[in-house]
Amino acid sequence: MTTENTPAVEDDLPEQLRIRREKRAGLLERGVEPYPVAVDRTTSLKAIREKYTGLDIDVATGDIESLTGRIIFKRDTGKLCFATLREGDGTELQAMLSLDKVGQDALDAWKSDIDLGDIVSVTGEIITSKRGELSILANSWKLASKSLRPLPNDHKPMSEETRVRMRYVDLIVRPEARAAARMRPQVMRSLRDTFNNYDFIEVETPMLQVMHGGAAARPFKTFSNAYDMDLYMRIAPELFLKRCVVGGIERVFEINRNFRNEGADSSHSPEFAMVESYMSYGDWRSIADVTRTLIQNAAMAVAGSHVVTHADGSQKDLGGTWREISLYDAISNGVGETVTALTPYADLKKYAEKLGMKIDPKWVTGKLAEEIFEHVASDQLIEPTFVMGYPVDTSPLVRAHRETPGVVEKWDLYVDGFELATGYSELIDPVIQRDRLVEQAQLGAKGDLEAMQVDEDFLRAMEFGMPPMGGMGMGVDRLLMALTGLGIRETILFPLVKPEVE
RNA sequence: GGGCCUAUAGCUCAGUCGGUAGAGCAACGGACUUUUAAUCCGUGGGUCGACGGUUCGAGCCCGUCUGGGCCCA
Numbered sequence: 252m253t254t255e256n257t258p259a260v261e262d263d264l265p266e267q268l269r270i271r272r273e274k275r276a277g278l279l280e281r282g283v284e285p286y287p288v289a290v291d292r293t294t295s296l297k298a299i300r301e302k303y304t305g306l307d308i309d310v311a312t313g314d315i316e317s318l319t320g321r322i323i324f325k326r327d328t329g330k331l332c333f334a335t336l337r338e339g340d341g342t343e344l345q346a347m348l349s350l351d352k353v354g355q356d357a358l359d360a361w362k363s364d365i366d367l368g369d370i371v372s373v374t375g376e377i378i379t380s381k382r383g384e385l386s387i388l389a390n391s392w393k394l395a396s397k398s399l400r401p402l403p404n405d406h407k408p409m410s411e412e413t414r415v416r417m418r419y420v421d422l423i424v425r426p427e428a429r430a431a432a433r434m435r436p437q438v439m440r441s442l443r444d445t446f447n448n449y450d451f452i453e454v455e456t457p458m459l460q461v462m463h464g465g466a467a468a469r470p471f472k473t474f475s476n477a478y479d480m481d482l483y484m485r486i487a488p489e490l491f492l493k494r495c496v497v498g499g500i501e502r503v504f505e506i507n508r509n510f511r512n513e514g515a516d517s518s519h520s521p522e523f524a525m526v527e528s529y530m531s532y533g534d535w536r537s538i539a540d541v542t543r544t545l546i547q548n549a550a551m552a553v554a555g556s557h558v559v560t561h562a563d564g565s566q567k568d569l570g571g572t573w574r575e576i577s578l579y580d581a582i583s584n585g586v587g588e589t590v591t592a593l594t595p596y597a598d599l600k601k602y603a604e605k606l607g608m609k610i611d612p613k614w615v616t617g618k619l620a621e622e623i624f625e626h627v628a629s630d631q632l633i634e635p636t637f638v639m640g641y642p643v644d645t646s647p648l649v650r651a652h653r654e655t656p657g658v659v660e661k662w663d664l665y666v667d668g669f670e671l672a673t674g675y676s677e678l679i680d681p682v683i684q685r686d687r688l689v690e691q692a693q694l695g696a697k698g699d700l701e702a703m704q705v706d707e708d709f710l711r712a713m714e715f716g717m718p719p720m721g722g723m724g725m726g727v728d729r730l731l732m733a734l735t736g737l738g739i740r741e742t743i744l745f746p747l748v749k750p751e752v753e
Numbered sequence: 754g755g756g757c758c759u760a761u762a763g764c765u766c767a768g769u770c771g772g773u774a775g776a777g778c779a780a781c782g783g784a785c786u787u788u789u790a791a792u793c794c795g796u797g798g799g800u801c802g803a804c805g806g807u808u809c810g811a812g813c814c815c816g817u818c819u820g821g822g823c824c825c826a
Contacts, residue, residue, distance in 0.1 A: 267780055309787095324790070331786035350784065367779075381787045403764040404778045406790055408764075412821050424764095461810050514754095517823090609826065692798050749820065 271373035271399045274364055278397070283364075285397035290372035291317035299341040299377060300385065317374040318344065318387050319395055321423065322514055323405060327362050333386075334365075336373070339422075341429050346373045352390055361392065368398030368423075379385040415740055415748055427562065431741055434553050435731060438516035441552035442506060442526055442727075445545050451502040451528060458484060458508065464709070465489030465648070467701040468511040471521075484510035487724065488527050489648065490709045493677070496529050496720060497712045504528035506727065508546040517738045518669050520746055524727035529717040534676040535660040538721030539637055542664060543573060546635075546730065561736025563705050567667070568735075578624055579658070581638070585627025590620070590643050592657025599623065613699070619643025632665035647687035647703060649675040664725075666733040672725035679720070681713035 264272070270660055278285045300638045303312065320336025321342065327333075330350035337343045350358050365371065375389040399725050403409050414421040414428065415696045421428040439451045445455065461480070463470040465487030475482050488505050495503045506526045515521055527544075550557050550569045557570030578707065586602040596616045603610055605622050614622065620642050632638075640652060641661040649659035660676035678684050695702035732743035740746040 265763065270780070326791050327785090328788070328791080329785040331788080331790045333791080335789075347787080351786085380789095382789075384787090384789070401763045401779060404790090405764090406778065407765040408766080410821085413764080415821095592767045611826085751820075
């Protein structure tokens, strides 16, 4: 099938790419398949490492195995060659090829045909070398897949751009990339296990929506040919999850992607994984407890402890109960005046100007208060902190605080200075909800691109009666950031990058 | 959106005052039966992001554009 195609070797290629293509062609000419349909493999490198721990130096076990791996280092000497094989999880094992075991032809072929980056199968005895290195001493070997491109220097980290553009290479060479890729599913499993312990039911709700809602954000817009209408990629699943609660799914959650047509930086990605959940007969405090348990269990799942170690070596304690601060108390302390949700816009503006802040004239009163908070309190948000009590005019889906006027029962959870999750006592009065959404629509009509739309079907669902409940949303990518200290592009396997120009 | 930094060999990076393009790893040829980023001898490899300008002469100076990073909003 592939043996008859002897490819033309492009001679405008860089030297190293050209040479490897020539080697592939040479193999085919000699009847050696560079991409065989199967090679021998009896077990994994990891299983070998686990089985033969603590062997003395220069031991021959007598056990014959067939092992596969990508060649990461190659040390050819005259009649005895060494190579380091690496498999997907980063486990490495040394392969040894000696003249007296494999013969002259196979040894010569090994030296001339095999390059760094090739995947090979080696069959032989498991031994330790004279230096004590656990190894497979080959009786035979076979090429499993020829690499036509040289691996990057394994000893120098790739630039950030190359890592993101060629994640497949990043995963081959960089242990941190392998660890990050494997940590995400561990966290996902932990989240689902924790929800399961609380009897939450997982659902999937639409990503393509007729109308976007559930958050303040600009959506991606697309078009359905079949229905001849505009559709939006969802910015949040909230309004659908609440429909579930109306229908009697009393504890519900979804883990899925949201899309927001906004700027990208070290903590924002246009598409991001979000966990969102609603708990009937709960409120902002009970859902805060659920959220803390989710995060602490995730830390336990990946770190075996509530204390996690970040990429820079620092340790962060996510254990215990977490600090709570009041948004308006923090603002008051920051500006040296008593500020509440009833403080007029003009006063807030005065305080903000005194702090040297730039004020966007589009900000409503509550937004200005939140901005002042972030300005004065950002250094207090490193350890896990629930910021309690937000202004009503920026939170159209949250119910009013049971004591404090102008404030809603909403918290934001901050870790390492960024917002990790948010939780509410949900607004369940359909009449008030309609008023809030109509207000939003008016802002939208005035040009606020992040304003919500009036979702009549959602309001109809509410009018059937929605139980009191607490709700929360948390960014999965950001949870990974909090657990690892990595930037968001390191927690996402294939973040969006602009195409390379030729 | 604004400011700053950045783009040179497959990878990671140097490149002085504007005067023939450099290193390490990788590659190619040779030696070597216990190497661990093997070592030793030898060799090749470049549209210096793109386009334009200044100059006798540009990797370097100027302008525009593109990609990437950081900070601010």
